Amino acid sequence: MKIAIIGVGAMGSVYAALLADQGKHDVWAIDTWKEHVDAIREKGLRVEGASGDRTVRMNATTNPADVKDADLVIVATKYDGVGAAAKAALQIGKPDAPILAIQNGLGSADIVADVVGSKRIMLGVVGGFGASMKGPGHAHHNGMEFLRLGEMDGGMTPRLETVAEAWRKGGFKVLTFDDIHKMVWEKLICNCTYSGPCALTGLRVGEVQSNPSALSIAAACAHEAYQVARAKGITLDFDDPVRYVREFGQKIPGARPSMLLDHLAGRRAEVDNINGAIPREGAKVGIATPVNSVVVALLKAKESGFK
The missing domain is CATH 1.10.1040.10 (N-(1-d-carboxylethyl)-l-norvaline Dehydrogenase; domain 2)
Structure with missing residues (x-):
């Protein structure tokens, strides 16, 4: 699966490294932090902590236009970056690619829905990771609990299970829900x-x-x-x-x-x-x-x- 992650801060780095490790998926890391992106390009993305210590090579860019035809777009920016990320997601993903919004708090999915429509959107809820950045190209996380996934409009769909299985291949513990809200x-x-x-x-x-x-x-x-x-x-x-x-x-x-x-x-x-x-x-x-x-x-x- 080709996966684009918009917003590769602490949590986004954990997602990117584990999903890309050992060639499980073709992962693109997209972030505005140039030094971070440059470090990923030059040395790979290092993630250490509860999942082990690994350095993973992957594509990384500050320009979303560099990425095309993603099968899954993950919006992992902070709240103030969600609007721009939603617009970028439309250009990055295939026409039917799901867009997965994973943010703290409430309201991010609504911002994405205003741009792409609710039918394209899945919501992710994570907890217990305790991630932080050690420096450009280097993230750490203290725990690794569950990732909870669901369709914004509700229901258990075949594509929801497909996305969940993609995360499981990265070593994540995943639960799917009929009502993610x-x-x-x-x-x-x-x-x-x-x-x-x-x-x-x-x-x-x-x-x-x-x-x-x-x-x-x-x-x-x-x-x-x-x-x-x-x-x-x-x-x-x-x-x-x-x-x-x-x-x-x-x-x-x-x-x-x-x-x-x-x-x-x-x-x-x-x-x-x-x-x-x-x-x-x-x-x-x-x-x-x-x-x-x-x-x-x-x-x-x-x-x-x-x-």
Whole structure:
């Protein structure tokens, strides 16, 4: 299978290296970070961590126009790059090629759908990888849990299984779902619990759990997100959101969410599609979300000092 990955940051690098390893697929890595792309071209892409330590040769470019007739296009950019990636995906993929959106938070698939239509789109939900960049051409990940896949419009389709099998050949543990939106919300509840509070306080996940003041904010974020999901008719597999996010956090006590890592580097983070998604969706269903709203306002105020 010819696979194009738009956005080869930490997680995108893990996807690219494992999917391309040992010639399993013809993978193209597409990213705007020129030094990263140059390193992949010159030395290959190194990924170390839970999946081992490998350096994989593959095609890499900063120009999406270099890629044609992909069988699968994976959009793995951050939220602010999704719109441009969706337009590029139309040119990169075959006319019937599925476009798989894998982002944190909520809203990315809708942006892609505005460009390509929902019938082309699959959604991916990953967790437990804890990926970070060590430098150009070099990524690391702490874990390797499940990749969850589903059609944006729902249903179990033959092409969904074809895409899932392509990932399995790369060594990923893959689950497919008739309703992937449930999984999106279950991850979003965990993300908004820790992302905003960690970025504001500088604390790791386990430190938030052990700090009563920080935990009260994190738990309130979770509770609000849960109430919004229920009001939207999302079927969740738990009825105690605070217990759910506590158990999730206990698995990764030393983790720094990507929002915290962005702030430590002086970069603006994915606020709008994580904590910012809760007030936005809450307004649609008449659910007040005061804690997430304050967290978002504080995050935006903090980011106003970033270049």
